[in-house]
Amino acid sequence: MAAQSLTWPRELADVLWLLQSPALIRRDRYPLVGDARLHLAGQQLQAQWQDQDRDRLAAEAAEWVTAQPRTYKLGIRAEALLVWALRQLPRFRLLASQLQLRDGSTCLGELDFLIEDRVLQRYEHWELALKFFGWSGAAWVGPDSKDLLTQKLQRMQGRQLALSQTNAFQDWLEQQAPEAKRSPWQRRLLSRGFAFVPWGKALPTDQAEVSRHAQQGWLLHRDRLPSAAEFPSIHRWASLPRDLWMSRYVHDRDRAGIVAEARSLLELAAIAPQDTAQFVVGCNAQGIEISRGFLVHPDWPQMANHPPT
Incomplete structure (x- = not known):
């Protein structure tokens, strides 16, 4: 992300991060939205914002996010920010977002984004995979030991992306976007997040989920903290x-x-609160983040849903 965006309001910085960060997930294992066109979209937004009142733009984005349901959840907040951003980009036409697909009285699930890419002249179903997971030595595990990344991705690929292959989806297209029914649909994961590896370790090469280009942080157990000398630049x-x-x-x-x-x-x-894993950042003398990681419980990842007190 451009250094100048560090001075921009948080909402705009988050939009650029969502568009321009490298994919978290390996492209050779999962169908991903191409990073190149998203990075270009971020550049276009930055150019548009140069001569605009950024505080006003951020207030508009914040108002939009606040008006959406369940945006206290990080993934839902990210989806809302992306909707706000995509509507400013002529390349993309947003047919629907957070679409609840129903078969009669049964809810089959929710589709994150239905997109027309006007440049590529095709329709796409995107699911946002926003993940922050730590490496246990055998698997990517959530910081509070409640989730496995492999299971999350299998569900997204096998269930969420498959929703746009159902008869119920074809029925929705017939009613809401008949022009899109005549074209084939591509299905993609929009993959963002951080991979946290144990302090002093490198990203493992024998794991099957996370890209070697992914953004990384460190993971430390609360009872095994390194000395302050290990962080000479952090104030x-x-x-x-x-x-x-x-x-x-x-x-x-x-x-x-x-x-x-x-x-x-x-x-x-x-x-810091002791009942959950803590997401922490270290800042330089200018107050800008230069390091990030998770502080986890001493028995992570074996800890169950009820951490020790």
């Missing part, structure tokens, strides 16, 4: 809520929303 630490997990943290812009802050990682680990 402050902050524990962040989920709505600050996407684009890079900037202290002057984002500090009002943080969970806790401290001068050292040891101090932060002591004062």
Whole structure:
């Protein structure tokens, strides 16, 4: 992401992160939305925003997100931001978003995005895969040990993407977008997020899900923290809520929303909430994030849904 976007409001920075970040998931294993056209879309938005009031744009984006249901969930918030952004891009026509597909009285599931790409002249069904997972040594596990990335991706590929192959979807097209029924549909995962590997370790080469180009962070158990000497460039630490997990943290812009802050990682680990894994960032002297990771419980990933107290 361009360095200048660090001075932009959080909503705009998150949109650019969603469009321009590298894919989290391996392209040779899963059908992904192409990064090149999304990166170009981000560049086009940046150019459009150069001469506009960015605070006003961010307020419009925030108002749109707030008006949508369930945006306290990070994935739903990200979907809402993408809808707001896609509507500003002439290349894409958004036929529907968060579409609940029904077969009579039965809800079959929800489709994230139905898109017409006017440049490529084709229709696409996108599902957003926004994931933040840690490497356990054997699998990618959620920071609170509740989810496995493999299972999440299998469900998205086998169930979510398959929704646009159902008779119910064809019926919806017939009623709402008959011109799109005459064309073949492509199905893609829009894959974003971070892969967190144990402190001092490299991304494993024998795992089948995460791309080697994915954005990475570190993972530390609370009872095995390295000394402050391991972080010579970090001047402050902050524990962040989920709505600050996407684009890079900037202290002057984002500090009002943080969970806790401290001068050292040891101090932060002591004062941050203990009942869940903590997403933390380290900032340089200018208050800009230069490191991010998860602080997890001592028995992660074996910990069940009820962590020790």
